[in-house]
Amino acid sequence: MEMIDFPRFIIPRLDRKKVSPEIYDEWNSLNACYLAKTGMRDKRRQDLTRVPASERFVLK
């Protein structure tokens, strides 16, 4: 399986079509499988040190 070349964003005025949620989900899921199979998911998990917001979000 090849890494999917997925655009980070749909950039207006560039020749990129918007994708449906289904196509997005398919691309994203395939990419996640690729990362898992190649061991990149495990590496990312080890590297993931981001601490979520310590303060609870309250809508004011």
Place this chain on the structure above:
Amino acid sequence: MELLLIGGYALQAYGVARQTMDVDCLVAQKDSDRLDAGLRSAGYESAGKTENFHRYRSELIYLMDVDVLYVDSETMSKLLKDALKFCLHDEEFRVPSIINFIALKLHGIRNDPSREARDISDIIEVLRVNKTEVSRQQLEDVCRRYGPEGVFTKLEACRTWK
């Protein structure tokens, strides 16, 4: 159970797509046990927990990591009131309104400045695709309430289309 998608998957509802490696969602604290049971029955295990957050992982390659943020019931009700809906594989999902999505992102940046580059990028793309949805005054107000000092100036500088 009421659940809101946030993070990369939520961006689709705003017309923006970017690669993501996990599913971020937000639920009321009172529903945490129910969601926990559902995720565990689907093959997930806990991979870290704080008072306001729970991370789940599965060894199954087709199950993405799931990050859950907890809020109180009052905030959940407010978020649900003007949530947006979108469909994926015949399932209906909800995401926060654009202004509330921005508030969540700003809250995250204020609590963890290392998130700034990525989260500001998300905010800018959502604003760019939804040019008329958030006025300058609304953006300034939400930045003041939820964001770190100086973030409004940064966002305004990036809003070249305004």
